[in-house]
């Protein structure tokens with residue numbers, strides 16, 4: 001269903017109650033009006049008894065498209081993928097009890113990566129709460145540790161303001177998922193409705209946007225006097241839409257820059273100043289620069305354990321750390337910082353840039369040239385080299401690299417699942433633009449790949465959307481192939497099928513002396529036939545020379561979902577790798593280091 005801008009504007013005006021005297025509406029109708037007023041275009045969901053009034057209200061409107069998924073986990077992932085690609089709040093709707101418990105993994109996934117979402121859940125009628133009613137669960141209790149906030153709405157008159165607050169909380173400050181739990185009687189009862197609130201005020205919630213001027217000035221002095229500066233950026237730059245500011249800053253200073261897994265695309269990967277991803281599977285140059293810099297500017301990144309490795313090893317080298325983050329609780333959580341700047345990355349970088357412009361101090365060109373020389377020596381070790389020319393077996397890196405070569409100038413989005421394939425996607429697909437790389441970093445949730453892709457494809461029908469997955473992960477939400485057909489969201493699935501839970505096998509090989517306990521994927525389905533059974537195209541690719549033609553053919557099938565089953569080298573491991581408990585510069589670079 002195409003929704004025109006005019007229709008949306010008129011729906012928003014009608015929902016805001018402009019020119020409308022107070023009317024009596026059912027709670028479910030207020031809820032739908034709230035979504036319309038928030039400009040929501042898509043809701044992913046699955047019905048059940050507790051939400052039937054809400055589904056009835058959806059039936060009576062035509063500006064919001066509801067997408068019926070096949071499992072509630074996928075509803076949340078699809079809305080989450082949509083939010084990651086567009087920057088808008090993603091919305092999912094689930095019923096009480098098992099609907100909500102199925103959604104929990106999706107909610108936790110969004111929470112760990114700070115994704116703005118509103119999840120509406122049905123609840124048993126208020127009078128039945130606490131009585132072990134049919135399909136009752138304590139939604140507020142279950143979701144409390146995995147949401148930015150949650151609400152149980154007890155009276156329909158509170159619905160409009162609760163929705164306003166939910167959207168505000170989800171998208172402001174450090175974004176995150178908000179659950180609104182709506183008992184069945186609240187969606188059924190009528191309430192006076194005078195329009196959707198224009199403003200929201202919460203005494204206890206006022207996220208800071210502007211950074212402290214004095215702190216930014218101190219940061220400026222440190223940065224301009226640095227001998228070995230380094231800029232470490234993360235998902236916060238994407239969430240705060242500050243990629244242009246980051247580019248300006250790096251261009252002005254000429255300093256080396258790295259991204260976390262969640263920050264890829266925040267700075268163009270093809271620029272020489274980019275050292276690649278850092279961390280457990282980061283490049284030598286990115287990790288060595290992190291360890292050896294004298295001034296570190298951390299921007300919207302949270303010093304994850306996969307990034308700093310063993311904290312004792314990280315602390316061995318002295319460096320001054322400046323940390324820009326909107327969430328004060330992120331600061332000095334894992335690593336003590338010298339200059340904290342609490343604020344929105346866009347505001348803070350804008351101020352920092354204007355201070356640099358006005359400053360008479362300039363970066364120390366001589367020291368910087370020496371630092372770049374050291375970095376280039378690290379880079380020359382070419383730690384991402386692999387057996388490119390192998391004619392016998394498909395190297396997984398080759399599939400990703402070929403896809404990147406073919407689509408680097410196209411309007412393409414890449415989602416991934418979790419495992420070795422995810423790391424190869426991060427290492428070998430060079431993201432130059434923000435919000436093109438969509439994956440689960442914090443929770444590391446297998447199964448996100450297909451739902452993420454279908455959420456994005458709905459919002460971006462003219463873009464190409466690829467999922468890089470593994471034969472293990474893809475089976476965790478494979479049922480969504482059915483949703484892809486129903487809603488005509490043709491995606492291209494590149495399954496790097498190594499017949500192993502590869503990342504688990506890799507750890508067992510390296511850390512557990514090769515005792516491969518339950519990491520081999522036997523009795524796999526015939527993925528080609530499976531794709532066909534779902535009404536899609538399936539392809540089996542077994543030889544390296546068939547990789548490029550297969551991708552080319554799949555891309556030509558613009559209107560079809562294509563499942564490419566690439567049989568890849570089952571023994572391949574992800575390198576570089578920092579083993580558990582090691583420092584970030586103590587990397588394994590290949591099989592010879594094992």
Ligand SMILES: Cc1cc2nc3c(=O)[nH]c(=O)nc-3n(C[C@H](O)[C@H](O)[C@H](O)COP(=O)(O)OP(=O)(O)OC[C@H]3O[C@@H](n4cnc5c(N)ncnc54)[C@H](O)[C@@H]3O)c2cc1C
Nearest residue numbers: 234235236240260261279280281300302326345441442444
């Ligand atoms: C198999 C596997 C392997 C992995 N290996 C690696 C690896 O090698 N390297 C790696 O980097 N990661 C790796 N990860 C991912 C890792 O677990 C973390 O998810 C990731 O490092 C966190 O990235 P981040 O620091 O950018 O934080 P994010 O989770 O993106 O957090 C963003 C930060 O920015 C802040 N923020 C949000 N909005 C704003 C704003 N507007 N202004 C200012 N600040 C804001 C937030 O408060 C938060 O502190 C791996 C994950 C998996 C599943």
Ligand SMILES: Cc1ncc(C[n+]2csc(CCOP(=O)(O)OP(=O)(O)O)c2C)c(N)n1
Nearest residue numbers: 419420421444446470471472473501502503
């Ligand atoms: C839901 C879930 N369960 C278990 C894990 C642990 N885990 C991480 S990677 C991985 C193997 C993934 O296998 P596959 O999808 O085939 O990818 P590969 O590593 O082989 O590329 C597992 C089991 C997880 N991340 N998520």
Ligand SMILES: [Mg+2]
Nearest residue numbers: 470471500502
């Ligand atoms: Mg696998």
